[in-house]
Amino acid sequence: MDRPADENILFSRISLQGDMRNKRGLLHTIKEYYSHTEYQPTREQVEQNRYVFFGLLRCRPWMAIPAGILIQFCYGSVYAWSIFNGPINKLMTSDPNKGGAEVTFYIALGVLGITAAICGPWIETSHPRKSGIIGLVVFYSGHLTSALALYTNMISLLYFGYGFVAGIGLGIGYVSTIDAVSKWWPSARGTAAGCAVMGFGGGSLAFSAINKWLIDSTNLPMAFFALGSLNFVLMLIGIQFINPPPPGHNPDGIPMIDETEQQQNLVAPEEDQRIEKLGRNPRILGTLAADQPTLHVSLGEALRSRDYWLLYVAFLANIVFCLVIISNLPRIIDGLFGKGRKDPREPPLPAYVAVSIEGGFNMMGRVMIGLLSDFLGRKTTFLMLLATQSIVLIFIPISIHTDSFWGFLALIWTATVCYGGGFGMIPAFLADMFGSNNTSSCHGIILTAWSIASIGGGLVFSEILNHFLSHGGKPYDPVMYTVNFMWMLALAIVGFVCCLFVRASIRDRMFPALPNQILRIRIFGRVLRVMCMRNAPLSDDPQQSTRRKKFLDVEYLTKAEEQAAWEEYLALRAVQYRLMKEPNDH
Template identity: 30%
Template sequence: MSKTKNRWLIAAAAVGIHISIGSVYSWSVFTNPLKEAHNWGLSEISLTFSIAILFLGLSAAFMGHFVEKYGPRTSGILSSICFGAGLIGAGFAESIGSLYLMYFFYGALGGIGLGIGYITPVSSLVKWFPDRRGLATGLAIMGFGFASLIASPVIASLISSAGIDKTFYILGAVYFIIMIASSLYLSPPPKGWLPEGMKGNKEISQEKNRDLSQLTANEAIKTIRFWALWAMLFINVTCGIAIISVASPMAQDVAGLSAAAAAAMVGIMGLFNGFGRIGWATVSDYIGRPNVYTAFFAIQTVAFLLLPSISNAILFQLIIFLILTCYGGGFASIPAYIGDLFGTKQLGAIHGYILTAWAAAGLAGPLVVSWIRETTNSYSLTLFIFGGAFVCALSISLLIRLNIKKLRETNLYTSSNSVKPS
């Protein structure tokens, strides 16, 4: 028999993939150099990032079944090829000054690599960590959140020393190597495998069987629970991305921060986004995913309704940081929530479908907040509207509990009636 792999190294491999593709959040570092080199407009350059996020959501949705069918190793290799080729192609596009090729390589091809890479490790991690689903998926998705803190200064240094095109070439090669190495170690656990702490303990070893159901992706999307998760993620991401997109000018307008202080706040926001991913996901292992999501929306309802009236700079920033932990935590906790509700049969495919909420929110959030700001010349109405959206999300998080309770009672009834007396 072959030796069983170390599940913590599986988690490290997942982080390797996510910390590579998460560098997409450092796209803004390229903005000014590209503008100066080619005289491209700000909106034209920003569209590259929007295309990448759009293709992330679309490829996650359409390639989820591919991930489940061919496994994490094959899908990870495909992600490595697409993302690495996308970056190298972006270098070529920059060298000849072609914006449309930049859209194709970095936006479309790189975006496909992003989507496949994002969902690739998740299904395996949930199976390797039946006792710590939240912690495992939180670790990987934390890597995606923290990636820009590492990548941004490296990219800035490479651009100044090697040029824009060579920066893309170097990044493409380095990330390709990291992702390939990580992908080659990924694999699902052997059939029937359990971690040492669960072996021999009948109550704990039944953790897998406590999932509400074992559904395929096509079965899952026909349930109320799926669309409740989709709506909750959409609202959480829409409002979070909106805050991220206008954090600096809003801090200056509402709380009176200087431009330098607001810029520093934006940098620190990345830390809270990352820590929120691992922190909330770990907490969800102890208090349950339904409780965590209810906490997200209760906290953010109060936070968004308070923000317009807060002029104290420190308090304003603390509330923004709290919102960012909930934003990151929503991403990290959703895979474990999917496993709880639909099982692990096709978790990757279901996760891919759910991530279309991210693609939709990535387009809706910044557009809504910018339009309302320009129309009303104030951020207050935007924050009140988002506060109202979180009231809706809070209601959904409470209603889904009723659906879960009803299904659990049905499962118990069916189970008890299926046992025949001896």
């Protein structure tokens, strides 16, 4: 029976309103999911977290580091994927240079970043052992699926198994482990995160040899089954020692006064005269420090910050070169220095050994740069990494044209130290900028740069090579590699400029601007200010007044000048804080 026209209109309106509510509900759910990013255990859970390894051992902060290294060591086996490329391609197509096995690596890292971005808030609000176990089980499932794919000669199933399934496990396990370790050491986050991520580089070093031994000792399906089983057992042991720190272990918010500044201003009265000469009031500073002013940054505010996205671009520029090289180094060595060159010969160092050594430098960079950033500061250290990579990319084409094998490898390994260092310090960098409660979420989203670098960078690299080869180029032609290194150099320079403009600390983000200020930037620890000085009279006499031309005034502040301006600002904030607090007290 047909409805009347008015009734049809009414039902249409109800349906439309229902659709709008569903859309608002979905958006609200997503917003809520990315808003609450703090693990809040019950009293019973806090008591349980005092013990590890099935409740048999008392939890100690140092236990998290070796456990994190062991887990990341197993996940780092993905970096030794290039050892499988030739044998898998030969199995699939009888040609070790064709078959697309290297695409699996790009898919895995691409899925890693996307998974980390999606699961970041859930990881932050969950127990790290829970998310860690889920990650390792999924990672193992990916290995089993890959073994089945190789047994049935299905490259698409290999992409799904290792690329998609193992990539999901890799994304969950990577973020949950590193962030859990770094939270135990709030005063040395760079060192703690660097030590945990060091295991990832160590996995590349060890599994290059392990993978080759498995390939030589058995068939490919059995190699993946054995590799996955070994990783599963080791990670299952390591995850039993991962617990979150107790409540209150990390600072509540981001302190606006550094601990060293508090100590200098509160326990060093002999400094009072020097402070007063700079126009600072130690009494106000003491009161302010006692109030412990902190800034709370929500995840939404962090992700809307221009500083986050500038750091995102800088991180992308830091990792793209070595991500491409890691998966293609055997091919490059063979084409330029080995059997693929115009006059075939054995390279001075086997490709798999070069990959293993590269893993060692990757591992060394992660812990060494993380430690360095605790002393030099995150931003200064990151600028050094990008500057070094830019110099390396300038000299690599020269080493190729001069046929300098060892010079080429030395440059590659230097860039690899910088690459590992970026991964080692980025969790601490984010925690310093946006608070420890946002670390997993911010870290997860910034790892999508890993996806872009691995998929985008890998595809661009391969497309340029294939373009030259399809137009008569040879595998030993250095031009195709030089073109790739040039676009990577341009990206590294862009990343360096973006990093310059990152306001890495609360002081940089809240430092008061002067009238006519058009730029403020911190360069290697000191503030550079540029002001546009408008036309002003040369004389107070209007009859004799002439106009100056517009010009720029540049100031490179000393530490004392910057400190004086900052403490004046904090004193004003302390007054505002007290005025807001007094009505509530009464």
